[in-house]
Amino acid sequence: MAKRNTITKQLILDSLKDSKTAVSQEILQKELGESVDRATIYRVLNSFCEDGIVHKILGDDGKFYFTICMNCSEKQHKHNHFHFKCLTCGKIECLPNEVDVKLPAGYQSVTFNGFISGYCSNCSSLSANSF
Numbered sequence: 009m010a011k012r013n014t015i016t017k018q019l020i021l022d023s024l025k026d027s028k029t030a031v032s033q034e035i036l037q038k039e040l041g042e043s044v045d046r047a048t049i050y051r052v053l054n055s056f057c058e059d060g061i062v063h064k065i066l067g068d069d070g071k072f073y074f075t076i077c078m079n080c081s082e083k084q085h086k087h088n089h090f091h092f093k094c095l096t097c098g099k100i101e102c103l104p105n106e107v108d109v110k111l112p113a114g115y116q117s118v119t120f121n122g123f124i125s126g127y128c129s130n131c132s133s134l135s136a137n138s139f
């Protein structure tokens with residue numbers, strides 16, 4: 009059983025790494041097939057979040073999307089970046105620019121949830137060509 013769990017974790021990690029976009033639990037479920045149940049995917053994703061490997065993005069559709077962390081550790085996630093969703097191809101990605109938000113004195117931030125939708129470089133050059 010323990011071995012099976014390890015394999016499942018590896019499968020989920022691999023598909024997150026291979027994916028060029030953040031993925032929802034449903035997308036992962038489709039990729040992995042029926043062999044892995046919902047509860048397991050949910051549990052594995054949350055343990056990755058706790059380990060500082062993966063972070064959650066709250067999409068504008070109210071669903072959570074998951075993607076690999078770049079500079080996080082088990083102790084601290086560092087995510088002062090916006091997420092971008094392309095309205096044409098549907099890709100959701102982390103923007104590399106760190107955002108420094110100035111809070112009023114005495115305020116302390118815990119989470120940062122910035123979400124932008126628009127057109128990615130691929131799609132905006134495509135639509136530019138068609139005009």
Ligand SMILES: [Zn+2]
Binds near residue numbers: 060061077080085087
């Ligand atoms: Zn992180």
Ligand SMILES: [Zn+2]
Binds near residue numbers: 128131132
């Ligand atoms: Zn796009």
Ligand SMILES: [Zn+2]
Binds near residue numbers: 063090091
């Ligand atoms: Zn991100």
